[in-house]
Amino acid sequence: MSTPIDLITPPSTSQAPPSDVAGAATRINPDITHRHPAQVPEDAPAHVKPHHKRTLPIFSLEGKTCVVTGGARGLGYVMSQAFIESGANVAIVDLNGAEAQKSAETLTEAYKSSHPSDIPPKVTAHTCDVSDPQSVASTFQKILEVHEEIDVLVTSAGFTENFKAEEYPHSRMQKLWGVNVDGTYICAVEVAKEWIKSKKQGGSIIMVGSMSGSAVNVPQPQAPYNASKAAVRQLAASFAIEWAPHGIRVNCISPGYMMTALTKKIIDEQPDLYNNWVSRIPAGRMGNPVDLMGAVVYLASDASTYTTGADLRIDGGYTVI
Numbered sequence: 306m307s308t309p310i311d312l313i314t315p316p317s318t319s320q321a322p323p324s325d326v327a328g329a330a331t332r333i334n335p336d337i338t339h340r341h342p343a344q345v346p347e348d349a350p351a352h353v354k355p356h357h358k359r360t361l362p363i364f365s366l367e368g369k370t371c372v373v374t375g376g377a378r379g380l381g382y383v384m385s386q387a388f389i390e391s392g393a394n395v396a397i398v399d400l401n402g403a404e405a406q407k408s409a410e411t412l413t414e415a416y417k418s419s420h421p422s423d424i425p426p427k428v429t430a431h432t433c434d435v436s437d438p439q440s441v442a443s444t445f446q447k448i449l450e451v452h453e454e455i456d457v458l459v460t461s462a463g464f465t466e467n468f469k470a471e472e473y474p475h476s477r478m479q480k481l482w483g484v485n486v487d488g489t490y491i492c493a494v495e496v497a498k499e500w501i502k503s504k505k506q507g508g509s510i511i512m513v514g515s516m517s518g519s520a521v522n523v524p525q526p527q528a529p530y531n532a533s534k535a536a537v538r539q540l541a542a543s544f545a546i547e548w549a550p551h552g553i554r555v556n557c558i559s560p561g562y563m564m565t566a567l568t569k570k571i572i573d574e575q576p577d578l579y580n581n582w583v584s585r586i587p588a589g590r591m592g593n594p595v596d597l598m599g600a601v602v603y604l605a606s607d608a609s610t611y612t613t614g615a616d617l618r619i620d621g622g623y624t625v626i
């Protein structure tokens with residue numbers, strides 16, 4: 306069961322201040338009064354059928370270990386499933402350790418039931434605050450003890466909040482940047498240090514940015530979030546250059562509006578917001594998290610050995626117009 310999250314409408318001068326929960330004012334049109342559910346629905350594993358279709362072996366992640374921050378739910382959860390289905394072992398790293406543990410078990414069970422004759426991958430859960438360097442250092446140490454090696458890091462831990470710029474509480478802005486920017490930086494450096502020390506060649510870091518790092522999506526006001534995602538995109542490019550001599554690749558995935566369990570609940574209750582968003586997406590629909598599966602497997606695998614410093618936008622064409 307997901308941890309109850311008290312998500313509250315962003316404040317105007319006449320409203321009570323929001324709770325201090327990270328993401329408390331997430332993705333809300335300030336003109337719409339809406340209180341989020343105490344219970345956020347769970348993300349169900351995607352239905353992936355076992356198959357014998359021919360495909361390039363370089364896309365396989367057989368034998369690799371992938372670390373996914375923010376993997377307990379949402380996009381990180383689906384990307385973890387993509388790795389498991391491609392043959393990788395996975396370490397799910399999340400602030401919410403109980404949910405990470407449940408997600409690890411659910412994904413393992415889903416794999417076992419669709420591949421009953423296979424040895425299931427090793428999927429572990431780790432409680433960690435990515436914005437805290439000590440928490441990250443000890444978590445990666447534990448992951449190495451259990452999995453022996455790390456081949457891929459995905460940084461999906463992050464959140465958004467909507468406040469008018471002139472009303473954004475400074476402490477909340479620091480918290481947002483602490484997770485979205487510092488958290489991405491700290492995790493990437495932690496794994497790169499290990500790879501440089503061990504002279505590993507071929508490590509892949511995939512940062513989860515957003516189309517908001519390249520375009521100002523409306524109507525919700527979210528300047529610090531947009532800036533944080535521009536920073537993530539530029540961190541990926543900068544690290545790609547800095548670590549290329551060590552054989553480390555760094556790329557960014559920039560999703561558009563994705564239909565996770567949380568966003569579905571929100572837009573079910575706010576059809577106007579949904580219609581507003583979709584009217585601006587050339588593809589005519591929100592993205593499904595499974596739309597990220599192929600991209601993240603490509604960037605993690607040997608199919609992308611010459612791809613580094615790229616920003617792969619998966620937004621239904623939103624940022625093209």
Ligand SMILES: NC(=O)c1ccc[n+]([C@@H]2O[C@H](COP(=O)([O-])OP(=O)(O)OC[C@H]3O[C@@H](n4cnc5c(N)ncnc54)[C@H](O)[C@@H]3O)[C@@H](O)[C@H]2O)c1
Pocket residue numbers: 327374375376377378379380381398399400401433434435436460461462463464465484488513514515516559560561562563564565567568
């Ligand atoms: N959902 C979308 O439409 C969308 C679109 C573009 C980009 N993104 C980005 O994708 C990433 C994932 O978003 P999501 O929709 O899956 O969100 P989500 O809220 O469903 O999942 C985020 C996960 O990150 C974890 N987390 C939060 N703070 C953390 C911390 N300090 N340390 C460790 N874990 C932490 C949460 O516990 C949660 O499990 C975010 O960076 C978000 O900005 C999402």
